[in-house]
Amino acid sequence: MEVRWEVFLIILGAAFVTFIPRVVPLMVLSRFELPKWAMRWLNFVPISVIAALIGQEIFTHDGKITSLTTNLEFFAAIPTFYIAVKTRSLLGTVLGGIISIIVLRLLF
Numbered sequence: 001m002e003v004r005w006e007v008f009l010i011i012l013g014a015a016f017v018t019f020i021p022r023v024v025p026l027m028v029l030s031r032f033e034l035p036k037w038a039m040r041w042l043n044f045v046p047i048s049v050i051a052a053l054i055g056q057e058i059f060t061h062d063g064k065i066t067s068l069t070t071n072l073e074f075f076a077a078i079p080t081f082y083i084a085v086k087t088r089s090l091l092g093t094v095l096g097g098i099i100s101i102i103v104l105r106l107l108f
Contacts, residue, residue, distance in 0.1 A: 059071070
């Protein structure tokens with residue numbers, strides 16, 4: 001198998017473009033002490049991102065908002081959310097969600 005320089009340079013360029021936006025902010029922000037309000041605000045970023053991703057998956061299908069009466073993902077999310085709140089276990093939550101959607105798809 002022949003490795004062409006063009007492909008190698010594209011891979012290096014992609015690695016560089018991915019590396020820079022992740023490392024530069026980390027290097028810059030590690031030298032500063034952020035105020036308490038900024039740290040409190042940053043604590044909500046992961047929760048907001050995951051809520052947006054989950055909300056999009058639950059309430060839309062093919063880019064259109066779906067009806068809740070025909071939306072199996074919404075009904076599977078209810079017991080999954082309950083399991084997540086009660087157990088605080090990622091494995092339990094994922095298994096509960098998978099089992100919920102399997103059961104709903106078998107029934108409907």
